[in-house]
Amino acid sequence: MVVTTAANDVECGDGSETRTCVVLGGRGFLGRSLVTRLLRLGGWFVRIADSSTQSLQLDPSAASDSILSSALSTGRASFCHVDVRDTSQIIKVTEGADVVFYMERTDLDTRNIYNCYMIIVQGAKNVISACQECKVRRLIYNSSADVVFDGSKDILIADESFSCPGKFPDVLIDFNLHAEGLIRLANNIDGLVTCVLRPSNAFGPGDTWFVPLLVDLAKSGLSKFITGRGKNMSDFTYAENVAHAHICAAETLDSQIVSVAGKAFFITNLEPMMFWEFASMILQGLGYPRPFIKVPTWMVAYILSLLQHIHEKSHFKINKYSPHYIIQLASRTRTFDCSAAQKHLGYSPVIYLEDGVKSTIASFSHLAKGSLFMRHKNFKEQSKAMKLLGSGIVADVLLWRNVKRTILCFLTLASLFYWFFYCGRTFTSSVAKLLLLVTVILYGYGILSAKIRFFAVKRISSSCFEIPESSVKSSLRSVSYMWNRGARHIKSLSKGEDWSRFIKLTIFLYILKWMLEYSLVVFVSSVVVFAFTAFVVYEQHEPVIDGLGLVLLYGIMASKELVRRSLPTPTASSHQR
Incomplete structure (x- = not known):
């Protein structure tokens, strides 16, 4: 079900005015949703910039890629490979743009801390410099509600005045907070106005974190366990609602600069629910059993750490966040007050949570238990x-x-x-009698004639009883x-x-x-x-x-x-x- 509101972003899609925007990270999870929504609305020339791929690889069967393919053919969209660590590359893609949407990278290798810093923190500095040099008017940065959560205590209906913790259990969140601060401090310098959005637990088609993690745990037999009491509440945000919030922020920065510029806003679906009920809906929709066994948080944290250690040895990355941080997300209450975004950005969800869950499950049908994809994958891969x-x-x-x-x-x-x-x-x-029996059988077999009626008797070669010298040496070395x-x-x-x-x-x-x-x-x-x-x-x-x-x-x-x-x-x- 689609929710229509007075603040819906259809007002910019009437075609009377066409503006140019840049979506940095436009091939990432949330970046794809934003690009698709901008193209659906019309009124935008969309420049997709991403460093994760050198060229666009479109899936004709995917609705979003079908829209993008049509826009590329008509010139309403373009793609450029851009490394945010290189300011000159950002300048090339942002020249003449009205607004830049800077989306969070989700494919970073957390084992390379220096590279993460260069992409997140130094990347934010480079984007700001490029926007100022190209006289870009608006810059909207996609951060995360994680920047106010350190896992030490519950967060209940926190607004933007909620103080950020001094130390995070995960370095990526620390970098995101640093980048967010740089974006906000750059507001109103050289004509650039900025805004930061903090979606909480974003999910949807193309999710590279939450849903894949649940499926991995289900295949490992761990999805049946509930961390802690299982009563903790959380806010979730459907990807298209995140995209809608970015467009609302871009529109509002033109008309209500004082109340929006340089500020951060929490974005949610306005439907808080129990974390484990949400996880159960996803798992059950994909054919896996609902979690039902409650275990202490410390035990689950240890098991997940052990899983990650095993996967790291096999060069497999279980997730972008540390196991302890994932457990904190799953065991703590995390709800946020979204009234500031409603009041100042005109934001309101365009997709209900229930409908978002259905769309997400449908998009991950290839990971469902018993699906043709999983059966084919399991057939190809050897079992343990x-x-x-x-x-x-x-x-x-x-x-x-x-x-x-x-x-x-x-x-x-x-x-x-x-x-x-x-x-x-x-x-x-018993050994002596067995050797005697084997000797009699071999002797009897040896004196048989070469042909008995219509059957030819195949002789046993003496080489069958010989042990190669290499085998003897290898055995002696082993001993x-x-x-x-x-x-x-x-x-x-x-x-x-x-x-x-x-x-x-x-x-x-x-x-x-x-x-x-x-x-x-x-x-x-x-x-x-x-x-x-x-x-x-x-x-x-x-x-x-x-x-x-x-x-x-x-x-x-x-x-x-x-x-x-x-x-x-x-x-x-x-x-x-």
């Missing part, structure tokens, strides 16, 4: 169970890829198990390496240098002693059954098992840390012995 087993014959057998081979292997192992453990003989006599490694571990234990290693060895020896004393037969049979069932079950329920495994891993590591703290620190004399 397959990778764990080496993706060879063993994996094919234990994952039942070839049923006949798997059954044959299982029956062979069951026969060997019976031969060694249930036949009533000792282990040595030598294991022996030396074990000797180093024993030496370390004798010096009392590593309590962690001592605890691990003690637990291992105790389990081994328990297995040998209790029943080796039960242990071996359990291992065989486990091998032929566990990997199949894991492959079918990978996300859930991974989630439970992380919780179990956290419990083990927490217990280990607790035991380690209670143990005495090795003395200096013990190191000198």
Whole structure:
């Protein structure tokens, strides 16, 4: 449902006057929404400037890209690759423009702090300089409501007078606040008037942060957990409403400079709701279960940190913000007073929250559980169970890829198990009888004629019983390496240098002693059954098992840390012995 208001930005789309605007970051999440809305309204020549891509790559099936394609063909839109770290590139694209919309970058690599600073902070300085040199009249900067949130306490209906914290848990937010301050300080200098907008929890089609994070957590089996009590409220803002607010700000800067210029305004959908109810709507719409298990915030923070650590080792970036900051967003109340934007900008949402959620879910249908895209993706990618087993014959057998081979292997192992453990003989006599049986079979096979009736008997080559010299050397090297490694571990234990290693060895020896004393037969049979069932079950329920495994891993590591703290620190004399 579309909300129409008197302050709607249709007044600038009557075609009687055409103005030129620049959308820096126009191919980002919010930048795309702003470009599409400007083109729909008419009355604007839109220059799209972005550094994330050298050329436009349009999707004809996407409505927004279809509009952009039409505008490019008629000259109402143009694209230019611009690096905000280079002032000369910004000047080229802003010359002759009436207004510059500076949208936030969402594709930054947070591991390169210097590059983030240069793009966000130095980039803001360069944009200001370019606007002043090109005599641009208006500059609107898209910031974020995150700049007043440090995670230490709840924020309840905060207005623009709410003081910003001194220290942020995430460096990107610190940079955004710095850039916001530069934009506001540049107001009314060299004829430039500025304005800052702070949307809260922006979402919508093309979202590169919130929805992908929820889907990643759902695939990891962690989306079923609710951080804290789950009653915290939050404000959300649909992307098209953010775009509408920018256009309102551009219009208002012309007529009500005193009440708008140099100021910041919170932008929301004016429909605060429980954070976890919103997340549940997205997840349920994509076919994933709603969160229902409430766990302490500190536990979820640790699990998410562990996930990020695993992903970083595989060169995968889980999200642009730190795990602890994400947990704070999900567990704290964050609502804002949007009355200043309503009063001074004439802003009012043009899309209800419920309709925005529906549009968002529809745009991410390719990530829905059971979608053709996900099935095709999963078919192409090897499962973790397959990778764990080496993706060879063993994996094919234990994952039942070839049923006949798997059954044959299982029956062979069951026969060997019976031969060694249930036949009533000792282990040595069982080995001797087995060798005798193999010798008789091989001898009998060897004296068979080359052809028995219509069947040709294929001879076994002697090379089948030979071991290559390289294999022997490799095996000896492996044995030598294991022996030396074990000797180093024993030496370390004798010096009392590593309590962690001592605890691990003690637990291992105790389990081994328990297995040998209790029943080796039960242990071996359990291992065989486990091998032929566990990997199949894991492959079918990978996300859930991974989630439970992380919780179990956290419990083990927490217990280990607790035991380690209670143990005495090795003395200096013990190191000198």
